[in-house]
Amino acid sequence: MTDSNERGWVKIAGLGPGNEALVTPEVTEALAEATDVVGYVPYVARVAEREGLTLHASDNRVEIDRSQHALRMAAGGKRVVVVSSGDPGVFAMAAAVYEALENGPSEWRDLEISVLPGITAMLAASARAGAPLGHDFCAINLSDNLKPWKLIEKRLRLAAQGDFAMAFYNPRSKSRPEGFVKTLEILREECEPERLILFARAVSREDEAIRISTLAEATSEMADMQTVVIVGSSRTRVIERKGALIVYTPRFTSTGDQE
Numbered sequence: 377m378t379d380s381n382e383r384g385w386v387k388i389a390g391l392g393p394g395n396e397a398l399v400t401p402e403v404t405e406a407l408a409e410a411t412d413v414v415g416y417v418p419y420v421a422r423v424a425e426r427e428g429l430t431l432h433a434s435d436n437r438v439e440i441d442r443s444q445h446a447l448r449m450a451a452g453g454k455r456v457v458v459v460s461s462g463d464p465g466v467f468a469m470a471a472a473v474y475e476a477l478e479n480g481p482s483e484w485r486d487l488e489i490s491v492l493p494g495i496t497a498m499l500a501a502s503a504r505a506g507a508p509l510g511h512d513f514c515a516i517n518l519s520d521n522l523k524p525w526k527l528i529e530k531r532l533r534l535a536a537q538g539d540f541a542m543a544f545y546n547p548r549s550k551s552r553p554e555g556f557v558k559t560l561e562i563l564r565e566e567c568e569p570e571r572l573i574l575f576a577r578a579v580s581r582e583d584e585a586i587r588i589s590t591l592a593e594a595t596s597e598m599a600d601m602q603t604v605v606i607v608g609s610s611r612t613r614v615i616e617r618k619g620a621l622i623v624y625t626p627r628f629t630s631t632g633d634q635e
Contacts, residue, residue, distance in 0.1 A: 384450035386487060388470045390463040390494020391422055395580035398495050406457050406492055414446045415459035415469070423459065437521075439469060443476035447484050462496035467517045467545050497604045498543035501576030504586055506615070506622035508574055508606050513541035513625075518548075518555050525555070529562060536566035541625055542607040547599040556596045556605075563591055563607065572608040574623055575599055588614065588621055 387406045392398035407413065412430045413423050420433040434442050446456045460468035470491045477484050502509045514535050520528060535542050548556040563571070569592035577585045577600070587598060591607075599605050608625060615622040 382453040384453045384455060384487065386446050386450045386456045386458060386473065386489045387492055388458045388464045388473050388490070389460070389492040390465075390468070390496070391419060391459055391461055392495045393462055393497050393500040393580045394578065396422075398500065398580055400492065400494060403492050403494065409455055410457040411455045412446075412449055413457045413459060414442055414449075416442075419459045419461055439472035440476050443469070443473040444480065446473065447476060447480060447487065450487050450489075451481075451484060460494070462500075463494045464491055465493065466496045466498075466515065497545070497576075497579060498606065500579040501543075501574065501586075501604045501606060504576060504579055504584075505574050505588070505606070507624040508572070508608050508612055509541055509543065510625040511541065511609065511611065511627055511629075513543060513609075515543045515545065517545045518559060519546040520552065520555065525558070528555075529558070532559060532562045533566055536563060539609045539611075541609045541612060544599075544605040544607070546601060547603060547605050548596060549601050553596065556599055560591070560594055560596060567591055567607075568610065571610070572612050572614065572623060574606040574608075575603055576606065577603040579604065586620070588623060 389403045389406055391403065407423060410429060412432060413420055414432045416436050417433040420431050423431060425431065432445065443458070446458050450456045458469050458473060462468060464470040473489070477489070498509065498515055516528065516531055516535065518528060569590065571591040573589045573591060573594050575587040575589065575598045589598065608623065612623065612625040
């Protein structure tokens, strides 16, 4: 039981890409102190049950409801951890909690709220491959659930024209398989066919699969919702050797200026 006079808090925590070794000590400590854990079903399932801890799992499309629930419990004295995979500030629950906070009762703003960073999928995938994000890059969520496809297309074209390396989250799902088909079409209009593409599925888990392709060879079926796609810049290259290839983007520009 939580004393109603205790001051509650909300900690928005990243559980990393999947391997428990990649969960930070800060997050582990917060989970040990929590009275309640809130999150999407598969992420809550990663939290071990124990006496004094209540797990609140919910569907993936109720982020605001989940956030409001967490804030209400904290206002009542609970110590609440809101869990996300990867990093909670990258296409995850941190923004949802703050959206609920901004539009909720004024007393919620006095709550202790903090974000505990985690290793996001694009960084885990980049590390597995080498350093494809070694120079300027951007991250784009290809899901059009919360924004129109027209905006996604604009950002894709501008990122390609700016010669950024690009990391794509939520590239392809059963309900919207056409989005990644369109993405490849746009990239082929803007980039050279030999542009490198990394498909990193289930990074850090037992079923991890890393595939290196080119824009000319890539197909939409190479990606799913468990895949992070990294498209290199025009400078990204492969180091061939025995064993796994290394993909990296040099830190210098085409003019040779060092950064």
